[in-house]
Amino acid sequence: MRYSVRTPFVTTALVVFLGGVMTMLDSTVVNVALTTLAHDFRTTPATMQQAVTGYLLAMSMTVPVTGWAVGRFGSRRVWLVSLVLFAGGSALCAAAWSAGSLVAFRAVQGLGGGLLMPVGQAMLAQAAGKERMGRAMALITVPSMLAPVLGPPLGGLVVEGPGWRWLFLVNLPISAVALIAAALLLPREPDPAAAPRQPLDVLGLALLSPGLAALIHGLSEVGGGASFAHPALWIGLALVAAFTVRALRVPGALVDLRLLGDRTFAAAVVALACYSAAMLGFTVLVPLHSQLAGGGGPLEAGLLLAPLGIGAALTLPIAGRLTDSRGARGVAATGVAAVVAGIAAFAAFPGPVPILVAGLGHGLVSTSVVAAAYATLERAAIPAATTLSTIALRLASSFGVAVLAVLLQLLTAAGAARPFAYAFGCAAALAALSLVPIVLIGSKTWRRSSSAPA
Known part of the structure; x- marks a missing residue:
């Protein structure tokens, strides 16, 4: 079966691909620039590693609200806002003047990037339907395949060429194209305000988001040589376990187990x-x-x-x-x-x-x-x-x-x-x-x- 370039499946796939490639590449390209960043900001590579960790942790903290945000505001609106947040964070990272400012701006970038992949996956799966689910997931998988392969070499070329700030500046024209494509091509949804509103599970968010960040940070520290007794690991486990027990007992939990x-x-x-x-x-x-x-x-x-x-x-x-x-x-x-x-x-x-x-x-x-x-x-x-x-x-x-x-x-x-x-x-x-x-x-x-x- 042939698909027109204006069918929801094809247009959604194009938009999701543009957003997904940026966020996944940004999780790996900075790794090769840590030594250069440490030199420019007069600090250590270990300190600059926080720019990588902060991005990943911010991404992890925003994932739990994806389902609620899509139900409350619609996937199209959430996608557009996430793109703007990611692009704004990229511009701020390129203008960073210190190690601390770069770490903070990477977190802003991660807040937008954390929503793009799950929202994009949901939009594409819904547009594809059950009969085209395999082909839809093949498309959504491409960014995650490209990131670990292309990220380090591209990062090395950019750092050795125009400089590390272009690791973030290059996101701006891509984000602009992705925003225009999303605004023009993504099908408009029924007004979410017309549907019954699911209240945000504030307590669940307070347990799960910091719990995930702490757990992932703790695992990262253990992988770097820390003991399994690292406090972040056990704090994260406790918070995630508390959320799980609560989510199984309370209707309307942030993540529906x-x-x-x-x-x-x-x-x-x-x-x-x-x-x-x-x-x-x-x-x-x-x-x-x-x-x-x-x-x-x-x-x-x-x-x-x-x-x-x-x-x-x-x-x-x-x-x-x-x-x-x-x-x-x-x-x-x-x-x-x-x-x-x-x-x-x-x-x-x-x-x-x-x-x-x-x-x-x-x-x-x-x-x-x-x-x-x-x-x-x-x-x-x-x-x-x-x-x-x-x-x-x-x-x-x-x-x-x-x-x-x-x-x-x-x-x-x-x-x-x-x-x-x-x-x-x-x-x-x-x-x-x-x-x-x-x-x-x-x-x-x-x-x-x-x-x-x-």
């Missing part, structure tokens, strides 16, 4: 969590291996991940079509097998070919499982579902990086002959674990319990 009553959605979220923990950990280990074990430089380490993006780009279109026509389970299982084989092969024979194999599988898994997560839900439940799944992925990714980093440190301290090989083996095992919930997706013995609440 009743969506996990849809067993297909629950299985897909668990599969994504296991897989994301393994895959993000792998993308962190590869550059470390290149620099510590192979003696390569930062740019060489960043380019080593390029085959991952190339492989995923080759299979993404195929994955979307196969998922729509044959279901997600077989596509996802094939992808996981390729990823596990690629990671295991890289542990034994480091090089671009195993990473390419893992990339081929990555394109299959990410598309099919995300499509499966939303395929059985009612259209009105999708914004809340994208909020819940995004939170799960953020936590799982941070957990995977922390666990693999700690394992690598322990193996190195113990004098293991091949510490990286064992760490890569752990990543492969974690990816293989996602096969258990993947097998349950669409299984006749794992029937969908009921229609998830809207």
Whole structure:
């Protein structure tokens, strides 16, 4: 079936892609500029790391309000406001005069960026419908594929060329195009004021947003060498646990955990969590291996991940079509097998070919499982579902990086002959674990319990 460029699906996909690419690239491009920023602001790279951490934490804190904001104001309005906030934060970052000002402005940028991806995913899933969910998720996956591959090399080129301020200035023309495209192409929604208003769960927000920020920060610190007794980790766990207990007992919670009553959605979220923990950990280990074990430089380490993006780009279109026509389970299982084989092969024979194999599988898994997560839900439940799944992925990714980093440190301290090989083996095992919930997706013995609440 051919789609006109004016159909809601195609126009929404274009708008979501423009916003998604900016926010995902901004999460990685600054990493290579930390030394330069520390020199210009006369501070240490460790201090400038807060600019990266602050952006990610701000993104995490805004995710929980996505479902409520879309229901209260409409996805189109939330998208436009988020774009303006992200563009304003980018302009402020480019004008930063000190390390403290840059950290603060990165947080402003992250507040807008945190809403763009889940809102965009919800808009695209609703525009696609169940019959095109696989192709829709293939499109939404592209920015997250490009970020870890293109971010470090692009950041290096910009820093060595026009200077670090252009890391943020380049966002302004893209944001302008994205705003114009959103204003002209996104379909207008019914006035949200005409629908019954869901009050904001203020207590839930007070528990979950700082809880997520503290938990992710704590996991980041543990991955950097801190003890598991780090206060932020346990404070975050306590706040998230308190929110979970409350959300299961109180109607109208900020994040609707009743969506996990849809067993297909629950299985897909668990599969994504296991897989994301393994895959993000792998993308962190590869550059470390290149620099510590192979003696390569930062740019060489960043380019080593390029085959991952190339492989995923080759299979993404195929994955979307196969998922729509044959279901997600077989596509996802094939992808996981390729990823596990690629990671295991890289542990034994480091090089671009195993990473390419893992990339081929990555394109299959990410598309099919995300499509499966939303395929059985009612259209009105999708914004809340994208909020819940995004939170799960953020936590799982941070957990995977922390666990693999700690394992690598322990193996190195113990004098293991091949510490990286064992760490890569752990990543492969974690990816293989996602096969258990993947097998349950669409299984006749794992029937969908009921229609998830809207």
